[in-house]
Amino acid sequence: MKFAEVDGRKLNGYNRINAATILPNTNMIRIIKKQGESCPIIKCDICQEAITDASNAAALDLSMEYNEGAESEVLHVHKGKCDEEAKRRFGRFLPWTELSDHLIWVAHNADLSPAKMQTRQKMMREIGAL
Numbered sequence: 001m002k003f004a005e006v007d008g009r010k011l012n013g014y015n016r017i018n019a020a021t022i023l024p025n026t027n028m029i030r031i032i033k034k035q036g037e038s039c040p041i042i043k044c045d046i047c048q049e050a051i052t053d054a055s056n057a058a059a060l061d062l063s064m065e066y067n068e069g070a071e072s073e074v075l076h077v078h079k080g081k082c083d084e085e086a087k088r089r090f091g092r093f094l095p096w097t098e099l100s101d102h103l104i105w106v107a108h109n110a111d112l113s114p115a116k117m118q119t120r121q122k123m124m125r126e127i128g129a130l
């Protein structure tokens with residue numbers, strides 16, 4: 001097994017690896033100003049480009065902890081070259097989820113139902129944010 005190496009220390013899959021240790025620009029939800037509005041986007045944690053097609057992106061779980069209540073950081077990446085680069089940098093397999101499923105779970109866990117989303121989306125269309 002390959003191990004990520006940070007500052008001369010070899011990290012194995014059981015070390016709690018902080019994303020910022022290996023990738024300085026994570027948590028890539030950003031706001032782009034567009035037509036006078038604030039438009040949130042997700043940027044790829046590897047290439048820093050906007051993810052504009054959720055079906056071609058993934059959420060990578062950085063933790064190898066599966067105990068109840070365990071919390072882990074996540075990377076949002078394009079599938080293919082970018083998720084392969086993430087695995088190379090962390091030196092191991094990273095459990096992953098389709099980005100579209102990940103975002104649905106985020107919305108669900110924030111109590112944002114499809115009905116609430118439709119209401120908000122209609123408002124956004126009316127002001128031209130989408």
Ligand SMILES: [Zn+2]
Nearest residue numbers: 044047078082
């Ligand atoms: Zn990318």
